[in-house]
Amino acid sequence: MARRTKKVKSTGRFGVRYGARLRKDVRRIEEVSKALHRCPRCRLQAVKRQSVGIWKCRKCDYLFTGGAWEPITNVGKRVNRTARQIEERKHEI
Numbered sequence: 001m002a003r004r005t006k007k008v009k010s011t012g013r014f015g016v017r018y019g020a021r022l023r024k025d026v027r028r029i030e031e032v033s034k035a036l037h038r039c040p041r042c043r044l045q046a047v048k049r050q051s052v053g054i055w056k057c058r059k060c061d062y063l064f065t066g067g068a069w070e071p072i073t074n075v076g077k078r079v080n081r082t083a084r085q086i087e088e089r090k091h092e093i
Contacts, residue, residue, distance in 0.1 A: 008023065008027065009027055009031075010026075010027055010031075011024075011026050011027045011030075014026075032069050032070050033049050033068075033069045034049070036048065037055070037070070037071045037072075039057040039060060039062055040062070040064065040072070041057065041060055042059055042060040042062070044057070044059050044060075046058040046059040046060075047071055049071075050063075053065050053066060053067065053068050055071040
C-alpha cells in the first residue's frame with residue numbers, strides 16, 4: 001500500500017481542510033520546532049523545545065530562552081552581534 005502523506009508530510013492529518021498555504025506554513029514550523037538544534041554552550045546537536053520559547057540541551061542541561069519555533073531567531077542574532085560590537089568599542093577606548 002502506498003504512503004498517503006509523502007508530499008504533505010506531517011500536515012496530511014488535516015486532509016484538504018484549511019488551505020494549502022496554511023498547511024505549508026504549519027509543516028515548515030513543525031519541521032523546524034521538532035528538529036534537533038545546536039546548543040549555544042556545548043555546540044552539540046541536542047537542543048529540544050520544552051515549550052513556547054524555552055529550549056533545553058539534552059547533553060549539558062543548558063536551559064535557555066529563544067524564539068517560539070526556533071532557538072535562535074534572526075532578530076536574536078542581530079541583537080547579539082550589535083551587543084558584541086558595542087562591547088568591542090568600549091574596550092578600544
